[in-house]
Amino acid sequence: MFSVVVLISGGGSNLRALLTAAASPLYPAKVVAVGSDKAATGLEHAEEFGVPTFVVEPSRFESREAWAEVLLSNIEFHKPDLVVLAGFMRVLPANIVNQLSPRMINLHPSLLPDFPGANAVADTLAAGATVTGATIHIVDEGVDTGKVLTQVSIPVALGISETDLQEQIKLVEQEQLVQAVQDIATGALVLAEKEHNA
Numbered sequence: 001m002f003s004v005v006v007l008i009s010g011g012g013s014n015l016r017a018l019l020t021a022a023a024s025p026l027y028p029a030k031v032v033a034v035g036s037d038k039a040a041t042g043l044e045h046a047e048e049f050g051v052p053t054f055v056v057e058p059s060r061f062e063s064r065e066a067w068a069e070v071l072l073s074n075i076e077f078h079k080p081d082l083v084v085l086a087g088f089m090r091v092l093p094a095n096i097v098n099q100l101s102p103r104m105i106n107l108h109p110s111l112l113p114d115f116p117g118a119n120a121v122a123d124t125l126a127a128g129a130t131v132t133g134a135t136i137h138i139v140d141e142g143v144d145t146g147k148v149l150t151q152v153s154i155p156v157a158l159g160i161s162e163t164d165l166q167e168q169i170k171l172v173e174q175e176q177l178v179q180a181v182q183d184i185a186t187g188a189l190v191l192a193e194k195e196h197n198a
């Protein structure tokens with residue numbers, strides 16, 4: 001069975017959508033572990049579904065690289081076919097990206113390359129954009145710069161709050177993530193040449 005490790009930092013609504021889909025015997029992927037950089041509330045979803053969790057906090061390490069090495073060994077312990085960053089709010093250093101690329105994807109709440117970074121929804125509203133959306137892309141060494149796999153657009157309602165727009169985007173992302181992981185697992189969506197040489 002195609003196996004997935006999910007990394008989160010927050011509430012984990014996207015994680016929950018994937019766990020729910022993967023509970024069906026018809027779904028072609030399984031979440032084998034969930035990791036975080038803190039005691040994120042979303043870890044409760046994993047516990048509810050009986051999926052093991054791990055927390056690796058950067059503040060316990062002398063460098064980002066040392067933190068990432070331990071994070072990587074926790075991920076690789078589960079031998080995943082794919083790593084999903086679902087609201088994981090840390091930029092990963094090159095040592096971990098190079099090990100996992102292209103088998104690591106990220107959800108981002110904008111139509112990349114527009115509005116990369118940690119404040120995409122606020123930046124979208126501040127720019128007065130009338131259309132936004134959600135992107136799933138391969139993680140590379142940059143910040144939200146990797147190859148785009150799927151994008152879904154939604155209109156930005158006039159006067160909408162940041163919180164409401166973020167929630168609208170999350171609803172779109174949940175379906176998008178379930179579909180993307182299914183397509184990667186079945187081979188309908190191919191990540192990159194490099195995966196065949198790994």
Ligand code: GAR
Pocket residue numbers: 008009010011012013014015042086087088089107108109117118120169170173
């Ligand atoms: C999602 O909207 C995701 O796109 C965003 O965090 C949210 C996590 O929601 N990620 C980023 O902004 C990464 N730069 P969730 O914890 O409810 O799944």
